Amino acid sequence: MVFFAHLADVHLGGWREEKLKILGLKAFSKAINLIIEKNVDFVVIAGDFFNTAIPSIEVIKHATFELNKLKKNNIPVYVISGSHDHSPSGKTMLDVLENAELIINVQKNAKIENGKLKLKFYEYKNEKNNEIIKITGIPGKRQALESQFYEMLDYDYLEKEEGKKIFLFHMLLDEFKKPGKEKVPSISKSVLPKNFFYYGGGHPHLVGQNEYYEGIIAYPGPLFPNNFEELEELKTGGFYFVKYDGKIQLEWNKVFVKNVVVLKYNVEGKLSEKVTEEIVEKIKTLQLADSIFLLRVEGKLKGKISDINWNVIRKTVYERGAYFFSKNIYSLKSEDEKEFYSEELLEKNFLEENVIKEFEEQKNIPKLLPKNSLKKLIDILSEEKKEGETKTDFEKRLLEEFEKEFNIKIK
Ligand SMILES: [Mn+2]
Structure with a gap:
């Protein structure tokens, strides 16, 4: 039997706000501790381990400390790079971690032979039962340029390779696309090579599974939510524990670091002077102690947006003991103020x-x-x-x- 952990989109060093950046690092520590406690054979990380190609010294210190814990426990880590953790020219801190033998980058040493991209398999050998697992993968690129890799891919070679195989990839598959996200670049799962028992995915920050021939495609989602919308929707991040003995068994583990409280407030037709007061009253009814508090204000206001007193709201939130406060007024409009940009132009993510x-x-x-x-x-x-x-x-x-x-x- 093989037993491993599948992480993706760790985004170490993500968030501008120090308080949230720290939570991302904490989530990684928590995951590592649990992985060691469960005594897995190995770990796979399907891209975006770091949030940037050259992370800060603090972030690198944290990453190396945690990865070294795995190394001391003889748990190898197999990775691919994502769209975030390498620069446009291909520079990445992952190379440094690899030279220190803290990770194994399975996208390395792929060759082009007769115009075809021939990936290299990296073998994990279980000393207890001599079982061998073969791991390979394709990195993610910015602007979804990884589709070029699939056009060149030597499928025959990948599919005919004997044994138990894992494929790592970093891109959104059509089959996982959420409604309303039609413009987000994605690709059909049929580009994935057949005959792998596990397809470890990363990139879309969502949790999901799908069958593919005899195998399973899975996205564990981010280890810690990466922006306002993700915190609002996912509340926490997590990862998979995967067991395989001819049959596959997946267990998603939530990595809890802070409670998240969301307040959605619609101002439609309300007077701007009233809004501050009403939001404050609502906040006073919430349990915010040591929580991340997210306030989303939307709708069309009667009066000026600038009449809302955010300082008073902020003060109330922190008086209630909140750990962190963030607001989103993306869909807040005013009847009085002319809209500067059109709806289409402002469409989220674009x-x-x-x-x-x-x-x-x-x-x-x-x-x-x-x-x-x-x-x-x-x-x-x-x-x-x-x-x-x-x-x-x-x-x-x-x-x-x-x-x-x-x-x-x-x-
Ligand atoms: Mn990501």
């Missing part, structure tokens, strides 16, 4: 893309640079100077990323 598109169309950017250049450029330039990094090194790093991505040499 704001950046839509604004860029509109800009590109207006300014004739395509004449100067290839298509989608602005998005790539923003990705590259959104990198921040690291603590301790000199200005010269930082400039050099950005320039290198730029040259690789656009395939041009400056100077």
Whole structure:
């Protein structure tokens, strides 16, 4: 029998807010402790282990400390990179962890033979019963570019390989797509090679399973929710324990770190002066001690949005003992104020893309640079100077990323 843990989308170092960043790290520690306690054979992480290609020293310290606990317990960790944990040019802290023998990156050493992508299998050998598990996978890329890998994939070789096999991937499959998310890039599960008993997925931050021939496709979701919407919807993250002895058994484990309380408040037709008071009254009825409190205010207001006194609301929340407060007023509108952007433009998750598109169309950017250049450029330039990094090194790093991505040499 084989027994392993499947994690994905750990996003270590995610969240700007220190208080939530800490919870993400805590969730990872909790998961590791449970994994050691359950004495699994090995761990797989299906991408986005780190939130960025070059995480902060604090985050790396935490990651190496926890991974070393697994190493001391003889629990190997097999990973693929996700869309977040490598830079556009392919730089990733995962390489450092791999050199320190804390993880094994199973996407490595794939070859192109006769125009086909030949993945490498990495073997886990169970010393107790000599059972061998073969693991391989395809990394996730930004802007869903991983579909190129599947077009080139040598399926024959993968499917004919003997033994018990696990495939790791980092992308959204059509079959798991939620209604209203039609524009999110996805691909049919039929691109996955057959004859694997387990397909360990990552990328869409959702929990779900689906059958595929003799195997099971599973997404464990993030280990800790990664933004307001995820906290609101999922409340906690988690991961799978997987047992396989010809038959597969999946157990999803919640990783609880903080209680999440959500208040949805609709202001439709209400006077702005009244709203503060009413929200405060509602908050006073909630148990918020040591909790993350999420306030979503929506609808069309009579009066100005700026009339709502967020300071008073915030103060009330913390007086109730909340650990953290966050509000979302994305769908809050005012009858008095003209809408600046159209509904379509503001559509969730596509704001950046839509604004860029509109800009590109207006300014004739395509004449100067290839298509989608602005998005790539923003990705590259959104990198921040690291603590301790000199200005010269930082400039050099950005320039290198730029040259690789656009395939041009400056100077
Ligand atoms: Mn992710």
